[in-house]
Amino acid sequence: MVRPTMEDVALRAGVSRALVSLVMRGSPKVSELRRTAVLKAAEELGYSPHAMARSLASRTSTVLGVMVSDLHNAFFAEVVDGIDEVAREQGFDIIINTGGRSPARERRALESLLSFRPAGLILLSPVVPATAIGKAAEQLPVVLVARSSRVSTVDTVNDDGEQGARLAVEHLVSLGHKRIAHLDGGEGTQAGPRRRGYVAAMEAHGLVPQVVSSEYTDAAGARAIRSLIADDALPTAILSCNDFNAVGAISALEDAGLRVPQDVSVVGYDNTSLAALRHVSLTTIDQPRAEFGRLAADALLQRVREERTEPVRHLLNPSLVVRGTTAPPATSRRTADFKAKSPERQSRDQ
Amino acid sequence: MVRPTMEDVALRAGVSRALVSLVMRGSPKVSELRRTAVLKAAEELGYSPHAMARSLASRTSTVLGVMVSDLHNAFFAEVVDGIDEVAREQGFDIIINTGGRSPARERRALESLLSFRPAGLILLSPVVPATAIGKAAEQLPVVLVARSSRVSTVDTVNDDGEQGARLAVEHLVSLGHKRIAHLDGGEGTQAGPRRRGYVAAMEAHGLVPQVVSSEYTDAAGARAIRSLIADDALPTAILSCNDFNAVGAISALEDAGLRVPQDVSVVGYDNTSLAALRHVSLTTIDQPRAEFGRLAADALLQRVREERTEPVRHLLNPSLVVRGTTAPPATSRRTADFKAKSPERQSRDQ
DNA sequence: CTACAGCATTAGAGCGCTCCAACCAATAGA
DNA sequence: TCTATTGGTTGGAGCGCTCTAATGCTGTAG
Numbered sequence: 073m074v075r076p077t078m079e080d081v082a083l084r085a086g087v088s089r090a091l092v093s094l095v096m097r098g099s100p101k102v103s104e105l106r107r108t109a110v111l112k113a114a115e116e117l118g119y120s121p122h123a124m125a126r127s128l129a130s131r132t133s134t135v136l137g138v139m140v141s142d143l144h145n146a147f148f149a150e151v152v153d154g155i156d157e158v159a160r161e162q163g164f165d166i167i168i169n170t171g172g173r174s175p176a177r178e179r180r181a182l183e184s185l186l187s188f189r190p191a192g193l194i195l196l197s198p199v200v201p202a203t204a205i206g207k208a209a210e211q212l213p214v215v216l217v218a219r220s221s222r223v224s225t226v227d228t229v230n231d232d233g234e235q236g237a238r239l240a241v242e243h244l245v246s247l248g249h250k251r252i253a254h255l256d257g258g259e260g261t262q263a264g265p266r267r268r269g270y271v272a273a274m275e276a277h278g279l280v281p282q283v284v285s286s287e288y289t290d291a292a293g294a295r296a297i298r299s300l301i302a303d304d305a306l307p308t309a310i311l312s313c314n315d316f317n318a319v320g321a322i323s324a325l326e327d328a329g330l331r332v333p334q335d336v337s338v339v340g341y342d343n344t345s346l347a348a349l350r351h352v353s354l355t356t357i358d359q360p361r362a363e364f365g366r367l368a369a370d371a372l373l374q375r376v377r378e379e380r381t382e383p384v385r386h387l388l389n390p391s392l393v394v395r396g397t398t399a400p401p402a403t404s405r406r407t408a409d410f411k412a413k414s415p416e417r418q419s420r421d422q
Numbered sequence: 423m424v425r426p427t428m429e430d431v432a433l434r435a436g437v438s439r440a441l442v443s444l445v446m447r448g449s450p451k452v453s454e455l456r457r458t459a460v461l462k463a464a465e466e467l468g469y470s471p472h473a474m475a476r477s478l479a480s481r482t483s484t485v486l487g488v489m490v491s492d493l494h495n496a497f498f499a500e501v502v503d504g505i506d507e508v509a510r511e512q513g514f515d516i517i518i519n520t521g522g523r524s525p526a527r528e529r530r531a532l533e534s535l536l537s538f539r540p541a542g543l544i545l546l547s548p549v550v551p552a553t554a555i556g557k558a559a560e561q562l563p564v565v566l567v568a569r570s571s572r573v574s575t576v577d578t579v580n581d582d583g584e585q586g587a588r589l590a591v592e593h594l595v596s597l598g599h600k601r602i603a604h605l606d607g608g609e610g611t612q613a614g615p616r617r618r619g620y621v622a623a624m625e626a627h628g629l630v631p632q633v634v635s636s637e638y639t640d641a642a643g644a645r646a647i648r649s650l651i652a653d654d655a656l657p658t659a660i661l662s663c664n665d666f667n668a669v670g671a672i673s674a675l676e677d678a679g680l681r682v683p684q685d686v687s688v689v690g691y692d693n694t695s696l697a698a699l700r701h702v703s704l705t706t707i708d709q710p711r712a713e714f715g716r717l718a719a720d721a722l723l724q725r726v727r728e729e730r731t732e733p734v735r736h737l738l739n740p741s742l743v744v745r746g747t748t749a750p751p752a753t754s755r756r757t758a759d760f761k762a763k764s765p766e767r768q769s770r771d772q
Numbered sequence: 773c774t775a776c777a778g779c780a781t782t783a784g785a786g787c788g789c790t791c792c793a794a795c796c797a798a799t800a801g802a
Numbered sequence: 803t804c805t806a807t808t809g810g811t812t813g814g815a816g817c818g819c820t821c822t823a824a825t826g827c828t829g830t831a832g
Contacts, residue, residue: 075539075561077818088782093820103780118557123537124474125818128787132820143499144695152493152520156527165534168518172503184515187473188538189425207468211425290699316699323701345494346696349640349666351673427788438812443790453810475788478817482790 076117085113096121123165127189136166136372137185141178141197143170146345147361148196151217154365155194162373164191175199182208192372195219197261213375215368218261220385227371229364229386233265234272236357236390240311240339241273243355243392248400249309249337250279255286255296255321257313263288266341270311282307286317293320294327301328308336308401315340315347315356322354322397333399343393353396360388426467435463446471473515477539486516486722487535491528491547493520496695497711498546501567504715505544512723514541525549532558542722545569547611563725565718568611577721579714579736583615584622586707586740590661590689591623593705593742598750599659599687600629605636605646605671607663613638616691620661632657636667643670644677651678658686658751665690665697665706672704672747683749693743703746710738 078096082089087106094102095110102110113119127133136159140148152168159166169185171178178200185193186208193208197218206223208214215227237254244252254270257263267283274281282305286296293312297320300306312318318340322332330336340347340356347354367386374380428446432439437456444452445460452460463469477483486509490498502518509516519535521528528550535543536558543558547568556573558564565577587604594602604620607613617633624631632655636646643662647670650656662668668690672682680686690697690706697704717736724730 079818089819090782090784090821091780094781097820101780106780118560120533120537122478122539122818123534124478124539125787126820128472128474128478128789129818129820131787143493143502144496146494146496149493149520153522156520156522160530165537166519167534167538168520169516170499170502170506170518172506177506180510183470184473184517187470187515188517189472189474210468290701294700319699319701323699326701346699349669349673349696350644351640351669351676351702429788439789440791440812440814441810444811447790451810456810472788475817476790478819479788479790481817 075122076119077122078119080117081110081113081119084117085109133189133191134164135188135190136164136369137188137190137193138166138168139178139181139185139193139195139198140168140170141195141199142173147342150361151196151365151368154362154367155369156365157362158366158369158373164373171199173199175201179204186211191376194368194372213372215372215375217364217368224383227368227375227384227386229368229371230388231262231359231364231390232387233262233390234269236341236359237266237269237311238273239390239392240341240357241270241277243394243398244309244311244337244339245277245279247309247337247398249307250401251282251307252279252309252311253282253284253300253305253307255284255293255310255312255317257317258285258287260288260313263313266313286313288314288317290316290320290323293317293322294324295320297321297324297328306330306336309398310336310338312338312340315342315344315354318354318356318397319346319352322352333397335402337398337401339398347393347395355395355398356393357390358393359390363388425472426469427472428469430467431460431463431469434467435459483539483541484514485538485540486514486719487538487540487543488516488518489528489531489535489543489545489548490518490520491545491549492523497692497709500711501546501715501718504712504717505719506715507712508716508719508723514723521549523549525551529554536561541726544718544722563722565722565725567714567718574733577718577725577734577736579718579721580738581612581709581714581740582737583612583740584619586691586709587616587619587661588623589740589742590691590707591620591627593744593748594659594661594687594689595627595629597659597687597748599657600751601632601657602629602659602661603632603634603650603655603657605634605643605660605662605667607667608635608637610638610663613663616663636663638664638667640666640670640673643667644674645670647671647674647678656686659748660686660688662688662690665692665694665704668704668706668747669696669702672702683747685752687748687751689748697743697745705745705748706743707740708743709740713738 078089078092082092087110091106092110095107138152138155156166169181171181178198192213194215209223209225217229220228220230241252256267271281284296284300286292310321312321318338322338325332325336332338340354343356343358346352347356371384428439428442432442437460441456442460445457488502488505506516519531521531528548542563544565559573559575567579570578570580591602606617621631634646634650636642660671662671668688672688675682675686682688690704693706693708696702697706721734
């Protein structure tokens with residue numbers, strides 16, 4: 073249970089502790105003879121350097137802290153993949169902690185991460201107040217993903233939610249839809265831009281926006297649809313605030329005896345793995361998640377290396393993924409463009 | 423960018439460094455006068471202890487390392503919740519790293535975690551070779567979740583896959599099914615016990631097992647169904663190796679014009695959030711995931727405190743969650759018990 | 773033969789903290 | 803009065819490492 077130290081390796085290899093240190097850091101100014109001797113001794117002892125002692129002594133860190141607001145959401149997993157890719161390339165390790173979307177727990181996670189004195193911090197869609205982020209940013213470089221900030225020492229990486237919503241609306245309009253409702257994400261992250269983009273795109277096409285208050289869950293999506301039906305206000309197409317909401321909406325539509333996409337088209341947002349399931353086959357808006365991670369890590373490492381001081385604000389372009397839940401509205405089926413429909417869902421139409 | 427040290431706090435509070443240390447660790451042998459003075463100085467300076475220096479000096483760690491094999495899988499998120507809950511209760515922090523189901527990356531993640539010299543390590547469904555785990559276990563306490571081990575210094579927490587499969591078979595048998603196929607998970611973790619449990623349960627009921635080779639993905643589930651249909655060997659019920667596979671199977675069945683559950687019943691495994699979606703409403707086997715995490719953390723902390731040396735092998739009981747994808751077989755609908763059907767899917771039957 | 777590079781190697785201080793032993797009142801007991 | 807005792811406080815060593823400056827050791831030029 074007790075790990076060997078540099079001293080042990082030095083003793084065994086018959087050299088000084090400092091020499092072992094040089095070998096471990098891959099210094100070129102070590103003779104081949106000693107180098108192999110040290111490596112052999114280290115191997116035999118099962119030695120590996122103590123990251124904390126190293127970081128303490130060198131007053132530097134090769135660790136990037138990553139705070140994932142919600143581990144349950146696979147969205148973040150792909151962002152982490154992107155971060156990990158870049159970090160590893162540049163010789164950095166990452167440590168992850170999670171806040172479970174609770175501000176208190178997230179704050180604790182932040183403290184914990186900070187106590188390791190990492191070189192920098194990436195926060196994925198954090199829910200802690202901006203002041204807490206600002207405070208952290210006084211101690212080390214901080215990059216925010218899927219959350220904006222006005223602090224000039226903090227870099228941000230976001231998707232252009234307005235553009236994403238516009239893409240969805242234009243897809244539906246091109247199919248011939250005129251009555252398109254938006255199931256709104258309420259207080260949720262990024263709900264604002266999506267709503268604004270939806271409203272702007274509708275108005276740009278001379279259509280009347282219909283924003284229905286909802287949330288980022290499938291239950292909320294179903295509820296919104298039921299209330300639309302009850303009010304006799306069901307449109308021919310739905311733009312949900314995210315994929316979960318969309319799937320709930322589809323369920324409620326089917327429960328009411330309506331067919332998707334023949335009677336009502338539905339578009340999600342996020343392109344989660346859920347949307348890609350053939351059973352769901354949801355038309356949705358994709359965000360370049362791994363790219364989020366890569367850009368965030370790049371931005372962070374630039375700050376770590378002090379190559380840049382002015383803030384960076386990445387706003388990435390989302391893209392439309394057409395699957396089986398969108399089609400021309402029932403009234404104009406004959407004339408509209410069928411090519412937009414994905415063939416994988418065709419078989420369910422008969 | 424430079425954090426204050428204990429020295430700074432001591433100076434400002436007019437006391438010694440050692441006294442600050444005592445206050446920070448909540449020692450009772452500090453006068454109220456000094457305590458408040460120190461806390462005030464710390465507050466003003468924005469001081470918080472340096473976890474690494476502390477751990478280095480005390481030769482102990484209050485950190486538990488958690489290696490998540492796959493961050494994309496929400497299964498692990500709930501296990502982490504359980505771990506976090508117990509760890510926090512007992513004053514431990516956790517740091518997470520991920521291996522992305524690649525042995526090489528996982529090995530690196532392990533090294534990285536180890537370099538922080540945590541008090542112990544929890545590995546969630548690791549794919550690294552057993553020798554690598556054994557090596558880690560020589561340095562610190564290790565607990566495995568969703569993977570078994572024969573090493574006596576390693577504790578394990580698993581679900582009883584045989585029992586889970588048996589529950590599923592018995593549910594289907596009680597509905598009147600006689601021809602039940604198992605879409606097998608192949609090399610996947612835990613596929614073996616599930617297969618064995620299925621075969622044993624079938625034989626116990628005097629039925630003929632039908633194991634179809636498949637994988638843990640929805641595409642594989644769909645493929646297996648198509649091959650069953652092509653071979654004219656489609657049974658009245660399907661037990662999938664996991665929920666994704668089951669959803670793929672349902673899709674393929676619907677594509678072939680068959681209705682679930684009227685024509686074919688489908689049972690999944692894992693009770694992922696996917697299964698709970700009303701649009702999917704999958705009958706499945708639930709594993710107590712948060713409990714996995716709690717037990718793993720408990721076992722680990724026992725080892726950390728050296729309260730136990732003999733290994734612990736938790737084998738938790740899974741449970742059946744009946745939703746809308748199972749019903750009596752078409753041929754015996756009149757006589758079988760309808761109560762097992764979930765009402766939430768009833769509306770789709772007409 | 774001395775001087776001086778130039779290179780490989782090492783001693784020693786110090787990173788921010790903990791922990792032990794020592795210390796210093798102040799009070800209690802003899 | 804002197805010695806214990808107690809509770810609060812402190813100096814200093816040391817955790818495993820890095821880093822600077824100094825050292826020893828060639829080999830080559832003067």
